[in-house]
Amino acid sequence: VEEAQESKSKAERFLDAFANFYTPAIVVLSVIVYVWTRDLHLAITFLVIACPGALVIGAPVSNVAGIGNGAKYGVLVKGGEVMDRFSKVDTLVFDKTGTLTKGKPEVTDIHILGAIDRSELLRLTAVAERISEHHLGQTIVKYAHQQGLEMSVAPKDAEVIKGHGLKATVDGHRLVAGNRKLMAQSGIPIDEATESYAIAREKTGNTVVFAAIDGTLAGLFSIADQIREDAPQALAEMRRNGIKQIIMLTGDNRHTAQAVAEQLGLDAFHAELLPEDKVCFVKQLQADGAVVAMAGDGINDAPAIATADIGLAMGEGGTDISMETADVVLMADKLMQFSHAYSLSKATMRNMKQNIAIAVGVVLFLLAGVLMGSVHLASGMFIHEASILAVILNAMRLIGFNRKSNAAPR
Structure with a gap:
């Protein structure tokens, strides 16, 4: 302060x-x-x-x-210049997971394809996801711990593909876990019935993580995250105070993003984005004359946070790099604090x-x-x-x- x-x-x-x-x-x-x-x-x-x-x-x-008032209400504003720029913001851009949603997703279903045992698929995927810092990967790890699975083995040849998922070798099996784009890049086909099941889960607000073993799709993890209770009120207050448009940029799939956008009444949303895609959207808004504030909590959000006129970060559940990059940090993960700021x-x-x-x-x-x-x-x-x-x-x-x-x- x-x-x-x-x-x-x-x-x-x-x-x-x-x-x-x-x-x-x-x-x-x-x-x-x-x-x-x-x-x-x-x-x-x-x-x-x-x-x-x-x-x-x-x-x-x-x-x-x-x-001083901001600090009292749990909002760290990094200087008078930030306060000046923030007062002129007319466009809010939000990440979804961990920002508009609670960032505490849970595994709601594991859909098995083929003869693999459910627990074995969960164990192999969780071992690989231990290297990931993404909310979804850590949710699978947490769920495996809750099921009492042994995960002492370390993944080998692990590779995180930003915005898509990861690849790793676990117990001699080559595991690929992530979204559709990663499956396509890895040459792993998704049949029509599996795709229909995935879309149905996504339309109910779930995010689907595809898991393949040794080049064959083995199962789907459905993961749901709840929208923050204070999000509708916070967004409504900021609109009343001068915000002209609220946009969501997310790496999640289009169906899940649409469900969240419709519940919150957002002006627009863009899904299945890489970190550099978020940066491009922010730059385009600025080129169109908007004064942009970008809110996020993860490593993938940091480039867009740095690019925006004002960067906003969730302090409690956010990554260190997003908080270091941001101009305004919430000391508790409450969107009403953004409205207050x-x-x-x-x-x-x-x-x-x-x-x-x-x-x-x-x-x-x-x-x-x-x-x-x-x-x-x-x-x-x-x-x-x-x-x-x-x-x-x-x-x-x-x-x-x-x-x-x-x-x-x-």
Whole structure:
């Protein structure tokens, strides 16, 4: 949080640059006032009250208060610049597994093809999947543990094919586990009846993992993941706060992706994507003029998170690389925290503009008063210090900001 508070927004950088010119200019103008009027008291009054104290402090104090509020509600915003960019986002892009869904899938069915024993297929697949960091692979491993299967043997010649699955040799058998594309690439045919079964499972929201042994399809694992309970409300809130479109990009199959998209009322979805495909979609949205926030939790999401204008990561169940790459991290995996962060970013930028307006208005008022002779050193200093307290107190309202009551400072 301390490092984030040191990161400056565009407004802060502009004000710093402005002060570099403004302050020397006031010193010069004060000298000119003295030379012109020979009134030392007037010149000193002009010098003191024209100093941009409230103007320079107004933006940083809003930034600090906003980031502090985010931390209190379990959202780490990595700096004032991030807060500034986040407030301008109009397009949200989500990964599916672990982001829109809970990321805690379970094996719902194992469909056996041929003469292989169910437990043996599960054991061989689980041994191979131990090298995978993907949610689906780890779900199979977890299920095998629950069934009490022995998996002490290590896979050999293991190869993870990003976005598709993996290959490995287990107990002398060459095992291939993954999606349809991996089966096709490996020359493993899927007959019409098996394909129909897989599609039927996918339409009910299951993800199907195909498993082949020694070049022959041996079985299908149906894995289901539940949509997060707070997802519909969170997405609805973000739409009300200015999000124009919500899109899902996933490496999962089209049927499962469509089922999730329909339940959540998403504007669009794209399925069976590789990590580089997600990056291309994000770049295309940016080229079309959208300000894009990408939310994900896995290694496959990291390139798209880095490409987007704002990267969002699930902190509790996410991978280290996704959290390191992201600009905003949820310390608990709750999508309502995204909604809070988005509302907070808008409130922070609005508060910052209010502080700048207060500071500029007070300076102009005091300068006019000095030149007209109605404001003197004591009264001018009192108003000057009061304006600094005013911007601090205004920024402190952000500490109590709570999206539930829609209490955005205005």
